[in-house]
Amino acid sequence: MPHQQQSRPVRRLIIAGGGTAGWMAAAALSRTLGKVLDIKLVESDDIGTVGVGEATIPSLAQFHRLIDIDERDFMAATQATFKLGISFENWRARGHDYIHAFGSTGTDHWTAGFHHFWQKGREAGIAADYGDYCLEHKAARALRFGHLPDDGLVYAYHLDASRYARYLRRYAEHFGIERIEGKIADVQRDPANGNVAALVLDSGRRLEGDLFLDCTGFRSLLLGQTMGVPYDDWSQWLFNDxxxxxxxxxxxxxxxxxxxxxxxxxxxxxxxxxxxxxxxxxxxxxxxxxxxxxxxxxxxxxxxxxxxxxxxxFTPGQRQQVWAGNVIGLGLASGFLEPIESTSIHLIQRSIVRLLQLFPTEGIEPADVAEFNTQAADDIRTIRDFIILHYKVTERDDTPYWRAARDMAVPPSLQHRLDLFGGSGRVFRSQNELFSENSWVQVMLGQGLIPRTQHHTAHVMPERELAAFLDGIRTGIDRTVAQMPGHQAYVERYCPGGKP
Incomplete structure (x- = not known):
């Protein structure tokens, strides 16, 4: 028998809520599907946004390239600066700091990562600090920045989240999206299948749709309250609320x-x-x-x-489904992780790209919904584990908070990574994970987890050859950084935002 379609074709898309999540979705969807979709966004000027997501990761630059946003224009409009990483101060121990930098560190061998060779050199007294072999790390320490040929410097942005939402609104409206001012007074469901049929505004206006994006923040008006999707609480590992x-x-x-x-x-x-x-x-x-x-x-x-x-x-965690019926939660409506690694905007972006890849043009298919939810769950769980790492692996025992973090039992998925790296220095990850092997290595080393052994390939290289290998990398990075302008001067020349 032929497969039966589960719903009508999607021609009317309603975005409930603005802010970063709503307007990122509006921008991407209007730019790519605006000619075949009727897209409306409902928001109220009387409802504020959380608006603290001001640090990003490099994937945002990729998102902007996908939808043809000009970098200078965006940075000037949002008063943005460049970001090469995150400085973690007092995490491993009081007075200790390290930088989790973007980009790569050193040069890997096909059998083993660079950190194996670095650790061997460290034991022999011929290696500098691990960060000295990372271009982004050294540029950050030197307060320098510059666009390099072939995207040779990996970077992200610091931005004004409120200005970013306004910037994306202008962009989306250029591609025909309709913004409707008003508060959602009621959500009406289709009695036949339980899907959302329409939003009723406080003005009495009724907005029917085929697909709804819930960007209502922590309220999760559509996904949580209306569709009743339960929330998984992760506060047993992430204490901050x-x-x-x-x-x-x-x-x-x-x-x-x-x-x-x-x-x-x-x-x-x-x-x-x-x-x-x-x-x-x-x-x-x-x-x-x-x-x-x-x-x-x-x-x-x-x-x-x-x-x-x-x-x-806030409560750290995620809805058990991000897509339920004809409702997809974006941003805070679907879950929340504290902003320690600046992943909030990335998770919004990932869901938008995923929706475009799985867009239900001819009707919502259960297999597509299941795939969307599986990928979304994998995304946030690996990020969750990466964040827990910052608390679990620490030498701090000076307060009840840090002792509780150090002594807690962590998810098996994270414990496996810790055991693997602590024993042999190995890092294995799935292809689509956000954080690279280098990110895991930087944070594990930075927090004080030192592997007991190195890969045998590192032991084969003679010490003189290893010293030349390490010095060559470090010297090349130092030469490049020395030629970069200061970050402040570069921003003032490249994308001045003027007065607020």
């Missing part, structure tokens, strides 16, 4: 990296933009109260506060 955000005046040149500064019960972010600095404290209410966290944040700011600190509550 609160954040306080505040903006400050810029002081000094913008550094080309995000700062993540560990405290006794959480951590603080510092994100430099052209016109201001984004700051925040992520913490666990089990270990500290709001007032203490707020006081610690305000005492550790650089520059005059421009906004009142505001507290944001």
């Amino acid at each position: 609160s954040a306080i955000a505040v903006q400050t005046e810029s002081v000094g040149p913008a550094v080309p990296y995000t700062r993540a500064i560990a405290h006794d019960w959480g951590w603080q972010w510092r994100i430099p933009l052209q016109h201001r600095t984004g700051n925040g404290m992520v913490f666990s209410s089990r270990f500290v109260d709001d007032d203490t966290a707020r006081a610690a944040l305000l005492a550790n700011l650089e520059g005059k506060p421009l906004t009142e600190p505001r507290v944001i509550r």
Whole structure:
């Protein structure tokens, strides 16, 4: 028997909510499918957004290239700066810091990663710090930046999230998307199949659709409340459930990296933009109260506060399905992980690209929905494990928070990676994982997990040859970095954003 189609063709797409998630979806979908879809986005100026996702990872530059967004134009409009990695301060131990940089480190052998050769050289006293063999790391430390031939420098952005949403709105409206101002007063379902049939606004207007994107933030109005998709809580591994955000005046040149500064019960972010600095404290209410966290944040700011600190509550985890019926959750509506590795915008982007690849033009098929949900779950679980790594592997035992993190049992998937690397220095990952082998190595080494042995290939290379190999890499990187301009000067010349 021929396979029976599960729903009508998708011709009307409704995006519920704006913000970064809603307008990223609007931009990509209008640019690619705007000629064959009727796309509407509903948002209310009276409903604020979380708006702290101001640090990104390199995949955003790829997303912009896919939909033909001009980098200079985007950076000027969002007061953006460049980002080469994240500086982790006081995570492994008080007074210790390392940078998780983008790009690659050293040169791999086909049998073993570069870190095996580096560790062998370290034991022989002929290797410098691991970061000295990474171009992005050395450029970040030197506060330098430049576009290199053949995309030779891997980078991301620090951006103003509110300005980014407005920028994408103008972009999407150019391709014909209709923005509707209003609050959603009711969600009507089709009694025949339980799918969402229409959104009813507080004005009384009724918006029918074939496919709905839930971008309503933590409320998860469509996916969680209407479709009733349960939420998996991951707070047994990720203790933090609160954040306080505040903006400050810029002081000094913008550094080309995000700062993540560990405290006794959480951590603080510092994100430099052209016109201001984004700051925040992520913490666990089990270990500290709001007032203490707020006081610690305000005492550790650089520059005059421009906004009142505001507290944001969250539960780390994900909906058990990201696509249910004819509803797809994007961004906070589908799940949340703290912004320690700047993955929030990436997860939105991944879901948008996945939707375009699996778009149900002629009707929603169960196999497509299942594939979408499997990929989404794999994405966020591997990122979850990577984030847990920062807490589990630490030498800190000076506060109850850090002792609890160090002593907790972690997901088996992460424990396997830790055992593998701690024993033999090996890192195996699936093809579509976000974080590269180099990312895992940088953070595991940075947090203090040192492999007990190296791959035999590293032992075969004579010490003199190994020294020449390591010196050649480091010298080449130093030469390139020395020719780069300062990051602040480069931004001012390349994409000045003007006054806010």
